[in-house]
Amino acid sequence: MSDVKQGLVRIGVAALGCALVGCSGAEVSAGSEGDAINLNRCYGADCGVHAQSLRGSGADAIPCGGVVGPLEDPLIFETVAEGAQALAAYEAPEDGTVWALHSVRGPNESYAHIVLARYASDGALLATSDVIATEEDHTFLDAALAVDSTGEATVGLYTSYAPNADVELREELTLFGFDRELQPVGVSRTFRGMASPRLVGGVGGGVWLAGNAFGNAAHGAIAHIVQHEPDWIQTAVPTAGQSVDGLSGLTVADDGVAAVVARLNPRWSGEGPNVVKLGLATFDVTGKPLWTLELPGDYTPGFQGSLGGSAEGDLVVAGMVGENNDESVVRWISRSGELGWAYSLKGGFGVDVEVRRDSGRAFASIGSGLAVIDAAGESCRQFSISLSLGTADAAESPAWDPDAEYVLATGGTLARLRVPE
Amino acid sequence: MRAGGFERPRRAAWALSRALLALASFSPAAVWAEEPVAGDRYRLRWEREGGAESCVSGAVLSRLLAQVLGARPSKAGAPLVLLEGRAQPAPAPLRFSMRVTVRDAASNELFGERELTTADAECSALTPALLLVLAMSVDPDAGRDGLPAAVENELQRGNQERGPEAAPPVVAPPAATVATTTPLASEPGRPTVAIEPPVKANEPHIFGTLAVASEIMPSLTVGAGFGARLPLRRQWSLSFSLFGWNPQAVTLPDSAFLDEDGVQLAAGQLAASLCRPLVGDRLQLGACAGFGAGLRWVWARALTNENNPTRAFFGPELGLEGSWRFASSWLLSAGATSQAQLRWDRFTYRDHRDQPRTWFEPGPLVSRFWLSLGASL
16 A cells, blocks of 8 residues: 555656646647638538539520621720730720730840730720739749729739649749739738639629639639638539639629539540530529539530620620531520520631620620620621721720720730721 | 345354354364264365464354254255365455365265355454355255354354454445355255355456547547556556547638648547445445546648647546446446646647637546446456
8 A cells, every 4th residue: 555655646746746847738739821722622601502403405506697897996005015915804894994914025034024004995005013923934824804893903823833744833823903003902812722713803892713723623613802801712613623624714793693614524435526515603692502504515625615794694605616616606594594595606716705794795706706796696796807907096086885895805916896886 | 245145134143253263263274174963964074274264163163054054854865965165365355265065975976166255354254154055055945044043143242252453343344255156056956045146346357448538629529448457455456548539620710721621639548547446346336546648649631831749638537437247257337537637738720810729728627438348357
């Protein structure tokens, strides 16, 4: 018993000593969050909610009419620098001012600089930002631009950098904010898990960001960013997954309902046609998935779908079809997922569609032409775009008409053209 | 005393046995007593080994057995029974044991054998049980109503006459007395004695444990463990146990900067305690006191920059336990143990603004509630 007592006394003394001289613990840090917003994880939205899956067989696409003539009154915008390339452009629906993201490479510079420029509706350069980023060797860069209703512009730059094949790819998506004077606003935010971003400015401020990770993406993501902070992130965004182009278009209605178009499947058996399906997915203003819809028909591999939307939330999707790379289909879908009119367009190598928010008129750019389809789908007219564009002359330019004008950003050219009525 | 069939009023027998012991202790350390009693009914051989001098002597036993059997006539055709017994010291924690064999005196056929043991300091505690075993081996009806009053009185008187310094306190519960037997019931006419499986109150055993713990992790966690208990003197035992706790995912406050929802926390624990039964016998309540130490492992998978710390926790612990020996070698135990923490860790992480955020702060007491199944070695 005495041994036991002695043992207990020793344990007690050791414990007391331990407590007095430093066994007491302290803050034990498990680690730290990164400074990049993770777009691979659902946050702040209805996570785990499944969207209603819609199916529909829309009307067969009817051929759009032939080319009725050229677009009129070409107006070339003032250049920000010699050799500047337009990466993205945004036309403000309220006053026709244009924001454009340029890649500028000086005559003696090996690297291109990314700058943001703002133009008046007549093409006059109003302001240019400082250099936002610099293109470097071994670096892939993709850019997106959005302007919200408060007039704040958001530039999204995605870079992936790998000096050689033996090092891990370094990817980064950064959003930069600018005011109307093109001065930086707020802090820049970096994101993980998204390449080739799509950006749309919101009515009440803030931007929607959508896309999917580079290469192998099991799902896409859509996020609402308010004042440079994530409001919500939804990852229930269907995309094809492995090694294909995924999410390729984003639009947001005035009530905050967002829609994306994405390639749904990379199905190819190794022989025969490589079939591509496009699908739509919509989300309410809180990020809750609403419905998904697989578009009828097969689309051509190697081309992305394009998406435009009206203020009410009706959608227009365009994509290449057939095996000759010279045909596309433009299709209207209501905000509730019902299929409407569809036109087929002849013309090559990709299609891009825009929808005027108020009128719902659709502009589908195909090669060197433009198809204009009214909101009801009752008319489809095709126009050619003259390669010999004119120069800006504000005095001779007619008043800006949001429904009749089209901003063309192609290569080193930023121009406005008018649709003849 | 715990031989179920022998559970009788014992104080008189207790006192008497001690008185008789005082007389019998003058006999040599090992004495053969062969007393042919009652002619054709039985013969008794009784031996006390060195160290068992306090056990009943052969002469006293013979006389008391004759009193128990009284003048009951022998049954027709019943063989002459040879009763052989030996009293000897027993290894700790027991003190004394008695082994009795019952044979056919003519053919030497073994009818059965029994062993009685006690942890009592006085061997005379076994005398009443021994008398019953012997008597019922000769005549199954002999012990049906317990020992005769005269015998019980004599045993009790014997205890009292041993004097206050020698007699154990009457209020103290007698230490466990156990009996083992080779059944004889299959033989018609043989005495059958209802004897329960042995209750080895303090013996080495191993055990496996299922447990629930609080404050090891942010919420209750289940775990499993195993251990061993080693007997010490005076019913003390030393218990070692090792627990592994089911890893738990701790959800961090929702943030767009997290990689995953939470961090993983795992823990293991080692404890050593001194234990002692407080009350009871087959169903026993006991207490343990000791020291425990463990480790917590953190896998901060939710964080971009992982530290993944491993931290120790330790402190003295106290526990209460109840145990039930439901079979001779099997023990079912349950209890609660609380450990006072000598280290007060606070588990945190840094958010994207580099502000510390606490995700787990263990309380000052780590408690576990457990259920274990033990097997005697």
